[in-house]
Amino acid sequence: MTSDDDYAFEGAAPPPAARDNNPPLSISELSFALKRTLEERFGHVRLRGEISKVNRHASGHVYLTLKDDKAAIDGVVWKGVVRGLGAQPETGLEVIVTGKITSYPARSSYQIVIETMEPAGAGALLAQLERLKARLREEGLFEPSRKKLLPGFPATIGVITSPTGAVIRDILHRIAERWPCRVIVWPVVVQGDAASGQVANAIRGFDAMRSDGPISRPDLLIVARGGGSVEDLWCFNDEALARTVAEARIPIISAVGHETDTTLIDFVSDRRAPTPTGAAEIATPVLADLRWALTDLDGRLSRAGARMLEDRRTRLRAAARGLPARPDDLLALPQQRLDLAASRLGSGLHRNVAVHERQLAVVAGRLSKGLLERAIERRGDRLAAYADRFGPAMKRRLERDETRLAALSRALATLDPKRPKPGFARIEDAAGAMIASAAALSPGQAVRIVFGDGAREATIDGEGATPRPAPKPASRPKAAPPSQGDLF
Known part of the structure; x- marks a missing residue:
């Protein structure tokens, strides 16, 4: 049984007098x-x-x-x-x-x-994440030098996010009001075990598109998700997803969670946005601002051109005030100076010729035939003196050199191997080269023996061969006794 004292607390009304042993309770009473x-x-x-x-x-x-x-x-x-x-x-x-x-x-x-x-x-999750971040940092995936520049005026933007929810609507609305361009949405789940694989497949799918294909490849990708707990965002700390983001050819903006939320792909992406709406603002310029800037530049250009023309007009008018009223007056003085110079040119040339003629006459007066003859005689005398002084010595030197040259010529003739002396011969091989040593000969070799009065062919015998007997000189026929003359 439940007593009345059990309901004596804040917000509980005293139970009505009921005849039922199990009266109903209100939600507040139970809570x-x-x-x-x-x-x-x-x-x-x-x-x-x-x-x-x-x-x-x-x-x-x-x-x-x-x-x-x-x-x-x-x-x-x-x-x-x-x-x-x-x-x-x-x-x-x-x-x-x-x-x-x-x-x-x-x-x-x-x-x-x-x-x-x-x-x-x-915590376990934080410790695991820190170890993974340290390993990827050592591999250079966080280096600013490898991050790609975002296009200034993207024509097509790819968005990887859940097709339902406020995130995709915020992104599309922000892009439409800033920079109307083509937006391709790749729907994925953004929470749970399958989220990281779907997001990685979407990035690879966008990256595999061709610029000239039926669906042109986006100039920029946005990976977006709303805020949540660490468990909700943990799929974006997947190592395979982080490596896919780092290897993508298309620049990627990471917009996962709120400004205080940080995931692993924030470090490997080319740009991190605090919120999905912030990613749309980073990815696109403001068309109205660009139009205003172009209008302002056009106005500044027109004003600068007008100021330049006005400045040139002012300077031209100032220069014109220093000129005479008639253009002929400006050329009159130079023309007069030219006429004066032309009139003096003829007389000046004549005077110049006369001066050079006088100089030539002065020089010619110092020249004469006798002067040249005396110089030739002096040099002839000097040459004769040299001849008298050095002639006999030079003659003796020439005679001595001729004698030495004749002796050397005779010695050269006696030493010429091509002119054997009586009792000597020169051995040549078949090619005509001279053989100076017996070691250079081999049995059966054909050689040529050159004498002073001719040459003969020969063949070399082996070492130790019995020399052939010298031919006996031919016996001369005895002379017939002189016949006795006839005395009668």
Whole structure:
């Protein structure tokens, strides 16, 4: 049985007098009963978990979520307690908190009112993400030098996001009012295990398009998603997705979450936008501003041209005031000077010729035939003196040199191998080269023996061969005795 005292709390009306032993309760009665039960049963708890989402309200209160690998619980830190915490709430931080469990009747959810908070180390998700970021940073995927420049005036923009929700509508609306251009939307899921694979396939699909194909390849890509907790955005921390973004040929703007949310693709993309709307603003110029700028430049050009023409007119008028009224007056003085110079030119040429004639006459007066003859005689005498002085010595020198040359010629003739002396011969091989050593000969070799009065062919015998006997000289026939003359 339920007594009347069980309903004596805030917001509960006394039960009506009913005859039923199990009267119905209102929603408020049940909610506040549960709230009271939780606060009495769990008035002081100590929890350890990872902070996955932090929301600092304008009132100063902090709302967050604590989680582990299997469950999560909402938490609240009242304004007066925030400054005294041992660790300030941050996403991904693993903490130990103490407080009481209560409920929020308006939503029929329970939460923990945090009174103390101590750091317990980095959360598992944050630690995993930091290790992955360090490895990709070492590979150079975060280097600013590898990031591509965004096109200034894109003709086609590709958007990779969920086809439903406010994100795609905000992007399309912002692009339409700033820079009307073609927008191609590739629908994907942006949360869950399949999200990273779909986003990576969309990037590769856009990258594989051709500029001259039926659907032209976009000049720029925007990967967008609204805000959420770390778990909601975790698919954008996938390593394969990050590498796909880094390898894409099309410039990519990452617009995942709100300004305080950071994912791995923010570091490898070519530009990070704080919000999806901010990505649309980064990707497109303002057409109205460009038109105004062109109009302003056109006006400035016209005004500058008018000022330049006016300046030239002013300078021309100023120069014209210094000129005479009639153009002929400007040329009269030079023409007069030219006529004067022309009239003096003939007489000047005659005077110049006369001066040169006088100079030539002066020089010619110093020249005479006798002067040249005397110079020739002096040089002849000097040459005769040299001949008398050096002639005999030169003659003796020539005779001595002729004698030496004759002796050398005789010696050369005696040493000429082509002219053998009596009793000597020269051996030549078949090619006519002279053989100077017996070692250069081989048995059976044909040679040529050259004498002073002729040459004979011969063949070389082997070493140790018995020499042929010299032919006996032919016997001369005995002379017949002289016949006795006839005395009669």
